[in-house]
Amino acid sequence: MWNRRKHLLLSSLSLLRHISSTPLLRLHPLKPSPLLSPSNSFLPPIDSQLRNNLLDLPRCGFPRNLSSSNSCSSCWNCGAVGPTSGAFLACGSCGAVQPVDSSVDYFQIFGMKKMYEIEEGDLEGIYKDWQKKLHPDLVHSKSEKEKGFAAEQSARVIDAYRTLKNPLSRALYLLKLEQIHVDEEKTVSDPDLLMEMMEMREAVEEAKDTQSLYEIQSKVKKKLDSWSNSFKEALNKQDFDSAVNCTQRMKYYERALEEITKKL
Amino acid sequence: MLRLVGKRLVPQTQVQTLGTPTLRLRRRYHERVVDHYNNPRNVGSFDKEDPTVGTGLVGAPACGDVMKLQIKVDQHSGKIVDACFKTFGCGSAIASSSVATEWVKGKHMEEVLSIKNTEIAKHLSLPPVKLHCSMLAEDAIKAAVKDYESKKAKNGSSDASSPKVAEA
Numbered sequence: 001m002w003n004r005r006k007h008l009l010l011s012s013l014s015l016l017r018h019i020s021s022t023p024l025l026r027l028h029p030l031k032p033s034p035l036l037s038p039s040n041s042f043l044p045p046i047d048s049q050l051r052n053n054l055l056d057l058p059r060c061g062f063p064r065n066l067s068s069s070n071s072c073s074s075c076w077n078c079g080a081v082g083p084t085s086g087a088f089l090a091c092g093s094c095g096a097v098q099p100v101d102s103s104v105d106y107f108q109i110f111g112m113k114k115m116y117e118i119e120e121g122d123l124e125g126i127y128k129d130w131q132k133k134l135h136p137d138l139v140h141s142k143s144e145k146e147k148g149f150a151a152e153q154s155a156r157v158i159d160a161y162r163t164l165k166n167p168l169s170r171a172l173y174l175l176k177l178e179q180i181h182v183d184e185e186k187t188v189s190d191p192d193l194l195m196e197m198m199e200m201r202e203a204v205e206e207a208k209d210t211q212s213l214y215e216i217q218s219k220v221k222k223k224l225d226s227w228s229n230s231f232k233e234a235l236n237k238q239d240f241d242s243a244v245n246c247t248q249r250m251k252y253y254e255r256a257l258e259e260i261t262k263k264l
Numbered sequence: 265m266l267r268l269v270g271k272r273l274v275p276q277t278q279v280q281t282l283g284t285p286t287l288r289l290r291r292r293y294h295e296r297v298v299d300h301y302n303n304p305r306n307v308g309s310f311d312k313e314d315p316t317v318g319t320g321l322v323g324a325p326a327c328g329d330v331m332k333l334q335i336k337v338d339q340h341s342g343k344i345v346d347a348c349f350k351t352f353g354c355g356s357a358i359a360s361s362s363v364a365t366e367w368v369k370g371k372h373m374e375e376v377l378s379i380k381n382t383e384i385a386k387h388l389s390l391p392p393v394k395l396h397c398s399m400l401a402e403d404a405i406k407a408a409v410k411d412y413e414s415k416k417a418k419n420g421s422s423d424a425s426s427p428k429v430a431e432a
Contacts, residue, residue: 184326185396187403194321197330201352248325255328255352 073101077146086111089153090133096142097134097149105177106160116174116232120165127161168250171231175247180240188248197252204259217260224253293355294389300359305366308348310334315419318412320404324396329353331361333404335368335376337412344368344376349404356394360384360401373409 073082077096082088087109090097107114110126132138134157139150163169175182188194200220207213231246293301309332310317320333329352336346347365351358363384368376381398384390390398 182326185399186325187396187400188323188325189321189403189407190323191321194323194330197323197328198321198332198350198352201330202350251325251328252323252330259352 073098089130089157095133097139097146097153099149100152100156106163106173109157109160110164112164114174114177116167116171116235118164118170123161123165127157130157167228168247168254171228171235171243171247171250174235175240175243178240180244182244182247193249193252197256200252200256201259204256204263207263210264213260213264217257220253220256220260224250224257227253297355297359297388297390300362300388301355304358304362306348306362307350309350310336310346310348315339315415316412318408318410318415320407320409320411322400322403322407324353324357324400326396327353329357329397329400331357331400331404333361333364333401333408335405335408335412337373339416342372342374344371344373353400354394354397356388356390356397357400359388360390360397361404363387364401364405368405373412376405377409379405 073088074080075082075091075094075096075098077091078094080091080093082098083092087104088098088101089109105114107118109130110118110123112118112122131154134150134154136147136150136154139147142150163173172182200216203216204213207216227246227249231243231250234240234242234246310319312319312334314336316337316339318335318337320335321331322333323330331349331351331353333349334347335344337343338345347368349361349365351361364379367379367384379402381395381402384398384401385395388398
């Protein structure tokens with residue numbers, strides 16, 4: 001009886017720690033008693049001021065931008081401590097899906113180093129492994145709370161997979177992680193760049209047969225690869241202006257490739 | 265059972281359309297945008313080297329759009345007598361540049377510099393996410409005028425030097 005209470009107290013404490021990263025979970029901080037009666041139903045909602053106070057609570061004392069943020073993550077269901085490295089999306093002990101921790105970036109989800117060159121072939125395997133644990137279809141017999149977590153985690157893993165798989169989106173994501181803000185509204189008027197793109201798009205439009213389209217496609221792919229390498233070098237040198245410039249060019253080449261694919 | 269459900273559904277949709285005749289249930293392109301896309305005005309190219317032609321070439325790197333807007337200017341009056349465009353981009357970008365070529369025709373160069381992207385956007389009922397397309401069109405107009413002026417200045421200076429040579 002006492003052991004059970006102790007176990008419940010421990011899990012309630014770990015639950016409180018997760019409150020700030022779990023918008024779905026609503027809880028009154030000054031009334032711990034509801035936690036001690038285990039139930040899978042929705043807890044009563046709290047007003048916004050209390051919620052703000054909750055968000056100000058110290059979170060295990062680690063800064064948000066630390067790469068491994070799992071030093072004090074533990075399962076809300078069984079209290080088991082999460083892994084010391086790698087993303088804690090589902091509990092290794094009881095299998096419960098964990099709430100989304102947005103401080104965990106996409107590279108951590110896939111257990112990859114935060115860099116532009118990654119093993120693209122490995123992505124699919126890891127993605128499928130995660131979905132075997134997180135997919136909403138697998139939790140339809142679980143609680144509403146866990147279903148909510150599964151929906152969010154699964155969606156986040158899909159986002160991560162798509163972002164990392166495509167070189168341009170991976171590049172832009174890396175810039176975002178470096179807090180480089182690219183002004184989307186800005187127009188460019190670099191005449192050389194624009195003339196090249198204009199001529200490229202005109203060539204695609206005027207191409208009369210698939211042979212010429214394939215020729216243009218291979219030329220554009222080569223340019224994309226070359227600028228992709230330039231991006232990698234610029235990022236390594238922390239030359240963010242050049243890096244942004246590279247991504248802009250890559251975007252234009254990708255658009256041209258999309259148009260070619262449509263025509264083929 | 266199905267028929268009953270069907271019958272129940274029909275009056276509901278009828279009420280919806282009757283009660284809210286202007287409700288757009290899905291976000292669509294405005295009919296003006298569709299019109300400009302299907303019947304684009306002034307698509308084409310002028311000779312870039314022509315001294316009466318100003319070429320504005322602008323791009324939006326975020327979406328990979330390219331827009332070329334050209335104006336033909338009457339050198340004596342400074343009026344824009346003709347305009348054409350070529351745009352690779354979304355429907356809103358194409359429509360914005362098409363509208364721009366229509367609006368600049370018959371106007372003086374100083375006048376067209378005051379055409380604002382907000383006017384184009386309002387005319388086409390562009391949603392917020394497509395406002396940058398109208399900005400692109402405004403920038404294209406300005407670039408075309410700037411190009412013409414710089415050409416004029418270059419030609420003007422070369423004309424100024426030749427009489428001296430003739431005198432000498």
